[in-house]
Amino acid sequence: MALLGSRARSYSMLLVLVVACASVFSLVSAVETTKGPTTISSSSFISAHTSLQLLSISASLSIFGVRWTSGRLTESLQSLFIGGAFLSVGLFHLFHVLSYPGLLESSPYISSDVTTYFHVIARLVIIIALLAAAFLPFKRPAEVSDSIMIILGAVVFTLLVFYVVVFQADSLPSIYSENGRLTSYGRGFEYTSVFLFGLGILVYSCFRRVRRQSAHSYIAAALVVGFFGELCFSLYSLASNLVNLMAYCFEFTSFLILFLALLKESVTMPFGWLALTWRMHEKDQGRLELKTKEAEEARLRAQAHLDFFAHDVSNIICPIVSYAEMLLAGNDLTPQQRKHVGTILKQAQRGGAFVANLRRLADAEAVSPDAFVGIDLGRVLLEVEGFVRSTHPTKIISTTQALPVDTQAIAPGGEHVEGVLYEIMKNAVEDVPEGPVRLSITLRQVRNEHGKRCWQVCITQFDHEFPPETLAEARVIYDPRWGIGRGIASSYSFCLSIVSHFGGRLWIENLPKTDKTQNSRVTIELPTADTMMDLSRGDQT
Amino acid sequence: MTGRMFIVDDERTVVETLREILVMNGFDVLGWAYSGEEAVRKYASFVPPPDIVIMDYRLPAKNGVEVMAEILKLDPSARVLFVSADMNARSIALAGGAVGFILKPFGMREFLATVQTLVRKDGS
Numbered sequence: 118m119a120l121l122g123s124r125a126r127s128y129s130m131l132l133v134l135v136v137a138c139a140s141v142f143s144l145v146s147a148v149e150t151t152k153g154p155t156t157i158s159s160s161s162f163i164s165a166h167t168s169l170q171l172l173s174i175s176a177s178l179s180i181f182g183v184r185w186t187s188g189r190l191t192e193s194l195q196s197l198f199i200g201g202a203f204l205s206v207g208l209f210h211l212f213h214v215l216s217y218p219g220l221l222e223s224s225p226y227i228s229s230d231v232t233t234y235f236h237v238i239a240r241l242v243i244i245i246a247l248l249a250a251a252f253l254p255f256k257r258p259a260e261v262s263d264s265i266m267i268i269l270g271a272v273v274f275t276l277l278v279f280y281v282v283v284f285q286a287d288s289l290p291s292i293y294s295e296n297g298r299l300t301s302y303g304r305g306f307e308y309t310s311v312f313l314f315g316l317g318i319l320v321y322s323c324f325r326r327v328r329r330q331s332a333h334s335y336i337a338a339a340l341v342v343g344f345f346g347e348l349c350f351s352l353y354s355l356a357s358n359l360v361n362l363m364a365y366c367f368e369f370t371s372f373l374i375l376f377l378a379l380l381k382e383s384v385t386m387p388f389g390w391l392a393l394t395w396r397m398h399e400k401d402q403g404r405l406e407l408k409t410k411e412a413e414e415a416r417l418r419a420q421a422h423l424d425f426f427a428h429d430v431s432n433i434i435c436p437i438v439s440y441a442e443m444l445l446a447g448n449d450l451t452p453q454q455r456k457h458v459g460t461i462l463k464q465a466q467r468g469g470a471f472v473a474n475l476r477r478l479a480d481a482e483a484v485s486p487d488a489f490v491g492i493d494l495g496r497v498l499l500e501v502e503g504f505v506r507s508t509h510p511t512k513i514i515s516t517t518q519a520l521p522v523d524t525q526a527i528a529p530g531g532e533h534v535e536g537v538l539y540e541i542m543k544n545a546v547e548d549v550p551e552g553p554v555r556l557s558i559t560l561r562q563v564r565n566e567h568g569k570r571c572w573q574v575c576i577t578q579f580d581h582e583f584p585p586e587t588l589a590e591a592r593v594i595y596d597p598r599w600g601i602g603r604g605i606a607s608s609y610s611f612c613l614s615i616v617s618h619f620g621g622r623l624w625i626e627n628l629p630k631t632d633k634t635q636n637s638r639v640t641i642e643l644p645t646a647d648t649m650m651d652l653s654r655g656d657q658t
Numbered sequence: 659m660t661g662r663m664f665i666v667d668d669e670r671t672v673v674e675t676l677r678e679i680l681v682m683n684g685f686d687v688l689g690w691a692y693s694g695e696e697a698v699r700k701y702a703s704f705v706p707p708p709d710i711v712i713m714d715y716r717l718p719a720k721n722g723v724e725v726m727a728e729i730l731k732l733d734p735s736a737r738v739l740f741v742s743a744d745m746n747a748r749s750i751a752l753a754g755g756a757v758g759f760i761l762k763p764f765g766m767r768e769f770l771a772t773v774q775t776l777v778r779k780d781g782s
Contacts (some may be wrong), residue, residue, distance in 0.1 A: 161701075187724075424716075424743075424744060427743045429745045431762035432669040432672050432743070436674070443678075443679070462765075468763075473761065508768055508775075509767075509768075512776065536745065650756065
């Protein structure tokens with residue numbers, strides 16, 4: 118409907134314009150025919166002519182200026198071509214005004230022929246350029262090279278014409294007689310021009326239907342006005358006739374319409390789209406903020422639900438584990454019952470670990486990297502070891518430590534890394550049901566595979582091996598080289614976050630078996646950090 | 659090894675389990691409470707006060723840290739051991755004055771080891 122409305126409006130506008138121009142033209146022609154040619158005084162004519170021509174020059178150069186300065190706002194090669202042509206047109210009109218009788222009469226090169234040639238050529242350039250532009254691809258983007266070529270072409274063409282008209286005037290046929298009338302050549306140019314303007318109206322009217330470009334409507338309108346201007350130019354018998362002055366008025370009006378066409382296409386419409394896009398962008402921004410807020414609220418709700426879930430499941434598991442341990446501590450069970458209670462205990466512990474790990478993973482997702490403050494790994498390792506000893510007083514734990522003596526081993530991760538180290542040592546102690554637990558803890562600075570400095574913590578457990586399924590799960594989850602997956606074995610999930618944000622690695626392995634023993638090792642590599650600034654920047658590998 | 663214990667947890671089965679573990683291992687359980695208000699009221703009635711209060715973090719109406727603050731106001735020498743499924747509660751509880759923290763779900767051995775360590779420290 119909007120399109121139909123727009124098309125109907127442009128048709129109406131054209132029709133009104135044709136009727137108005139035809140009325141004015143008919144009126145002036147009728148007056149000229151019935152009362153004879155109306156001639157105004159030479160001085161008045163020159164003043165009026167110069168004023169109208171200066172307006173036309175301004176309009177021509179504005180057409181060029183609008184297209185040139187709008188740059189990449191519009192991507193139309195067609196409008197760029199028209200803009201370039203009007204640079205020539207403006208200059209030809211300027212030459213026409215300057216060479217007009219009464220202005221530069223002292224120059225030996227100036228004559229009425231020269232003056233008239235500039236004006237005729239200017240009008241021919243307009244109609245030929247508009248006809249050529251009609252066949253240029255409207256939507257083809259104009260490159261910078263196109264702009265330069267068109268401007269250079271316009272300037273070179275203008276200078277060439279200027280040279281021929283001014284300095285080679287003798288070789289051109291005379292188109293204006295000294296008695297103030299056009300010669301037969303001059304009439305020929307005028308009729309050609311009228312024909313071409315008529316052709317232009319037909320072409321743009323057809324193209325306007327096919328291409329549905331609003332600029333085409335404006336160009337067609339300008340051509341209608343220009344056509345009546347050309348008719349006026351072909352009718353006058355003396356330059357100072359009213360009909361000649363009328364022709365200049367039509368000419369200026371058609372330039373003005375073309376200027377509006379270019380202004381609309383090169384400035385108004387792009388800015389309109391920009392404003393529309395901006396409004397849509399603002400709306401989308403608002404929607405995005407709303408969705409982000411909703412997502413955050415949903416995350417918090419999910420976190421709260423998970424907290425309740427973990428709390429309730431933990432409360433269910435606690436008595437199962439405790440009573441199973443109580444039964445195993447007593448002597449009332451048969452070997453078969455002891456085996457079954459052991460399975461219940463193990464499965465309950467796995468369930469508890471699963472819930473705890475699920476919570477850790479959720480916490481890891483929620484923690485901002487900014488919260489990963491630096492910690493001294495050496496100090497933390499000693500504290501964690503002491504804590505594990507205190508919570509497992511019945512265990513015989515022997516450790517050997519190799520920690521840096523004279524330097525702090527600062528790494529990102531804060532209390533989350535502390536939690537991971539606690540999990541590793543606790544698991545190491547609890548994985549050995551009977552007998553002593555022998556651990557070796559080393560902390561040293563190494564360069565990783567990318568050549569970056571990092572702290573490497575190795576916790577080796579003697580006389581212990583990881584089952585193959587544990588190795589597979591841990592490898593999938595923690596080693597970025599294998600891709601980061603998130604299975605249910607989500608222990609050490611904070612390290613996953615740390616690895617994602619800061620770089621580093623965490624892996625487990627069984628060491629090569631010797632004749633006497635099989636040992637296993639957990640290794641964590643975290644990037645070194647000297648200051649808080651280093652942490653916030655994130656020393657990514 | 660002996661000591662006077664007070665259990666605060668909203669889960670009756672957990673209270674029952676902890677009570678059994680403690681009694682079986684020679685501890686004296688002075689009482690238990692299922693809510694924060696009940697806990698503060700009962701704590702004020704104990705003479706002498708318990709050696710250790712075993713406190714859950716997630717309680718109805720008031721959380722464990724708030725209840726601990728009220729108990730510490732009544733008795734600054736009170737020693738509170740937190741048990742919670744919420745790892746994040748650890749730092750809050752320790753900062754609020756708790757003497758220990760056990761992450762749920764825990765087993766009898768881990769719980770006993772922690773309680774015994776605290777009682778030993780208290781005795782020394």
